[in-house]
Amino acid sequence: MNTTTSKKTKAALVTEKLNQLVGKENVFSVLEDRICYSYDGSKQKYVPDVVVRPRSTHHVSAILQLAHENEIPVYPRGAGSGLTGGAVPVKGGIVLDFTPMNHIVEIRPEDLTATVEPGVVTQTLQSEVAKYKLFYPPDPASAPFSTIGGNVAECSGGITGLKYGVTRDYVLSLQVVLADGSVIHTGRKTLKSVTGYDLTRLFVGSEGTLGVFTQITVKLLPLPEKIETLLVFFATTQDAIQSANQIILNNLLPRALEFIDKSSITCIQGYKQEIQIPDEVDALLLIDIDGRETSVKAEASLVKEIVRKNNAIRVTSAENAQERDALWEVRRAISPALYNIAPYKINEDICVPRSRILEILERIDGIHKRYPSLKVASFGHIGDGNIHVNVMYDKGDQQKALAERMIEEILSNTVEVGGTISGEHGIGNVKSAFLPLEIPPRELEIMKNIKHLLDPKGILNPGKIFLE
Amino acid sequence: MNTTTSKKTKAALVTEKLNQLVGKENVFSVLEDRICYSYDGSKQKYVPDVVVRPRSTHHVSAILQLAHENEIPVYPRGAGSGLTGGAVPVKGGIVLDFTPMNHIVEIRPEDLTATVEPGVVTQTLQSEVAKYKLFYPPDPASAPFSTIGGNVAECSGGITGLKYGVTRDYVLSLQVVLADGSVIHTGRKTLKSVTGYDLTRLFVGSEGTLGVFTQITVKLLPLPEKIETLLVFFATTQDAIQSANQIILNNLLPRALEFIDKSSITCIQGYKQEIQIPDEVDALLLIDIDGRETSVKAEASLVKEIVRKNNAIRVTSAENAQERDALWEVRRAISPALYNIAPYKINEDICVPRSRILEILERIDGIHKRYPSLKVASFGHIGDGNIHVNVMYDKGDQQKALAERMIEEILSNTVEVGGTISGEHGIGNVKSAFLPLEIPPRELEIMKNIKHLLDPKGILNPGKIFLE
Secondary structure, three states: OHHHHHHHHHHHHHHHHHHHHHOHHHEEOOHHHHHOOOOOOOOOOOOOOEEEOOOOHHHHHHHHHHHHHHOOOEEEEOOOOOOOOOOOOOOOOEEEEOOOOOOEEEEEOOOOEEEEOOOOEHHHHHHHHHOOOEEOOOEOOOOOOOEHHHHHHHOOOEOOHHHHOOHHHOEEEEEEEOOOOOEEEEEOOOOOOOOOOOHHHHHOOOOOOOOEEEEEEEEOEEOOOEEEEEEEEEOOHHHHHHHHHHHHHOOOOOOEEEEEEHHHHHHHHHHOOOOOOOOOOOEEEEEEEEEOHHHHHHHHHHHHHHHHHOOOOEEEEEOOHHHHHHHHHHHHHHHHHHOOOOOEEEEOEEEOOHHHHHHHHHHHHHHHHOOOOOEEEEEEEHHHOEEEEEEEEOOOHHHHHHHHHHHHHHHHHHHHOOOEOEOOOOOOOOOHHHHHHHOOHHHHHHHHHHHHHHOOOOOEOOOOOOOO | OHHHHHHHHHHHHHHHHHHHHHOHHHEEOOHHHHHOOOOOOOOOOOOOOEEEOOOOHHHHHHHHHHHHHHOOOEEEEOOOOOOOOOOOOOOOOEEEEOOOOOOEEEEEOOOOEEEEOOOOEHHHHHHHHHOOOEEOOOEOOOOOOOEHHHHHHHOOOEOOHHHHOOHHHOEEEEEEEOOOOOEEEEEOOOOOOOOOOOHHHHHOOOOOOOOEEEEEEEEOEEOOOEEEEEEEEEOOHHHHHHHHHHHHHOOOOOOEEEEEEHHHHHHHHHHOOOOOOOOOOOEEEEEEEEEOHHHHHHHHHHHHHHHHHOOOOEEEEEOOHHHHHHHHHHHHHHHHHHOOOOOEEEEEEEEOOHHHHHHHHHHHHHHHHOOOOOEEEEEEEHHHOEEEEEEEEOOOHHHHHHHHHHHHHHHHHHHHOOOEOEOOOOOOOOOHHHHHHHOOHHHHHHHHHHHHHHOOOOOEOOOOOOOO
């Protein structure tokens, strides 16, 4: 009883101190508020002890100093849209809600850079820079709601990865608050810099376990003049994959090159009847081509030629925003549609060398045969080898255990063919048990040592990446 | 005397052991051989105790294990073309000459990757992948002789940085031998991967101080269909810089956007009389535009329009390889030409946000007024803000000291305007005294701790990056 009391007293004291540090209006300790921060896109539930909404780097620094002194876990959180549990407070403690720190500090067209606070929604960044005809290329499916801070923490990818790379390729400089509250700066706001070790990219993708970002400077590109979208129907998966390969072997680099399999198509049709796809269609490719108007035209006709040679059943193309949007509706409908066939879903994001895509899909089919009660649908960024394999299952512990066993087999097979267990979602606590499948002991040890170096008390997003 | 004897005996024993490990034919201990490895592009001279030419990862591992046990410094070396002393054996010990490990392990067009040994010359990599219509974009001036291992160690930049980024943006995966001889693998040979911390980019740019690469997998792009080169004459520096800014503000991203100042022009004319540049020309821009044929045409005419609006005196364009080469001769002639006006030269590679280029050039002019006996010439990658400022001086310690003082002022001013003291050459031992100008104490401490973590005995390229 004494322990509980002293724990309660300590919690009360910490809340009191937090009130002083950042103002009562930014500290939330009643249960109803805390429950809102107990889950994220991974659908787990861990209720934090307190939620704080910092308004400045100074706030973040003060909070971390307090947390460090008292060894309280801290979980930075953006929109909570992450799929591997990056934002769930698995060990209680303080959730830092960055949504109020959503200012675009500056956009510098001449320098091709933008500096933003971590709570800026990714799509807001994209549309704000577009006003200057500038382009922030990383485009995760979550862009309409996820924040740039979360994107940097997870090193988000998305549909533009093949042509434009991922978040890490665009981060030039970070302001980071370390575990003890000290504020550091990494990199420079210049397009090149090689002074000392690359701390910037050590923090990118570190999932909130090494430091907390309070300012992010990204590199921008000129906004492409034109985008054309092609939706292509195929009678076989082989034809679709062969087409994707031929596109790349013909020296084309589409802005997006997405694949949708038969199971996904079936789900979409059950979910949105207005999307009409003939029965004989077994696979789709959805392709965005961008650039100067003249080159988009040339490349689109090359792509059409290639897919026709590879037995495309139908090619629909769209050039204006509204028509393009309609074609992309097919892709957007998948995730909600999958819930129509089973109430639970595990969404993986394996990535393999492109030449191994057909092999991994065949292996997954083979594995599936041994789990007949589960449903599987695969779709995603075939252009960069990053496939979202979804395993759907019914209610019940047995079904869940089966799904998890099947996922483990898929991940092992992915590593066997030279792939990675996470192309863009990160590890979080959802995949930490699988990390050793890919990362050997010595490499894991180096990573853990770096973690210990930067966060010796282990207060930053504990329970993530590494299995304890 | 005893110490000397025992040191000699130890050296002899180590050489004997090296002979056993990698074969006598790969170990060089006579002075004449060792002198060849005593210098690099930084023109310092430190003679190593022994030079070893490893032929395999196994060799490198065995050598490092031996060095680790005996606490002998090890210096990985490619072509020795680095400009900041990365390859000079400042504390004696073993130079590892990677030039025999120059095999292209595989080129995978479908995966858009190539895997190579570190001793492959960068231009060889470029031309080998070009046979598959593929493109390795980083293009340092040293590409015809520097090795990819050195490029990765220094995170080389070059003329394509504005449009295509730098070496770090292309490295997917590394095989690394650690200080104790253990072999690790970082990253995956996939276009996306976010499993654990980004060890790959921790090693890229670490200048041989954290580990020794034995295999490198890079990402490739499709080879651009066409390149057009424009050489533009301006009567004032302002017009040239204004033109460069306008090009970027008009949504254009040239493959190369190079600036050459009046001093450089004067030097070139003294050096190569066949290059004819009218007297009234005070600045040049050399511009490469690449992409699909149709878009190159469109963009080149836009660029011509912009430079004419900004008072260009003359625009010469070239589309075929031979003519383009002739225009680039102007740029290539600068470095040798600079030695014509003074026997010694310090070549800096500051990088500033593009909007601060004119300001930094003006500041450098101002500083120069206080060092009238020195000559200054500036040229370089204006597109990404990376300017090579060259300070030339005559023989004598006093002149050298003056040049070094002037350089320090230039570097301080660079940091003041938000720039970096090294855009692409690295720190080595040449700039380690200046590193604290840019990197604050806490950030430096983190870097040193990482160094200690991976190389606790400090045997890997000691004396580089950090001032001791």
